[in-house]
């Protein structure tokens with residue numbers, strides 16, 4: 336039995352934060368390099384660099400000094416991303432394909448219609464052709480009815496292996512209240528525990 340998706344917010348925002356931090360550090364790195372390459376005023380009348388080799392050496396030194404800190408930050412982010420990626424792989428459900436029964440139940444639950452979002456939080460109107468993992472299989476999503484969403488070909492393609500946002504999850508559960516019988520659960524999403 337996997338974990339339900341109450342903690343989807345934490346998972347989603349951790350990864351968004353990492354992505355944002357990576358972009359910020361890349362900008363920091365670029366600015367540092369450009370600043371280091373900017374020509375510096377040599378002291379008037381003083382002993383400036385006497386040869387081209389010295390100029391280049393000076394430039395290389397200042398570039399290395401400038402990229403040390405942002406470079407370290409890139410390295411740390413890289414390690415964090417690698418740890419998260421490795422955990423996703425360890426979580427993977429050994430079964431990737433939904434069983435016939437899960438597919439039948441999931442499609443019946445959705446009344447054969449795509450359950451994904453068609454803009455402004457509305458439900459897509461097209462007929463469902465695929466059983467999709469709401470929380471992506473490649474990121475550790477369970478191959479279970481709890482993680483099954485009915486999808487049309489277009490939505491299935493557009494969704495890819497992105498982790499859904501907490502807002503998408505909330506809206507899907509709200510939409511499900513409209514078409515599921517009151518007795519059945521509207522909650523969606525399940526992730527495998529770490530083995």
Ligand SMILES: [Zn+2]
Pocket residue numbers: 449450451459460461486487488489490491
């Ligand atoms: Zn659709």
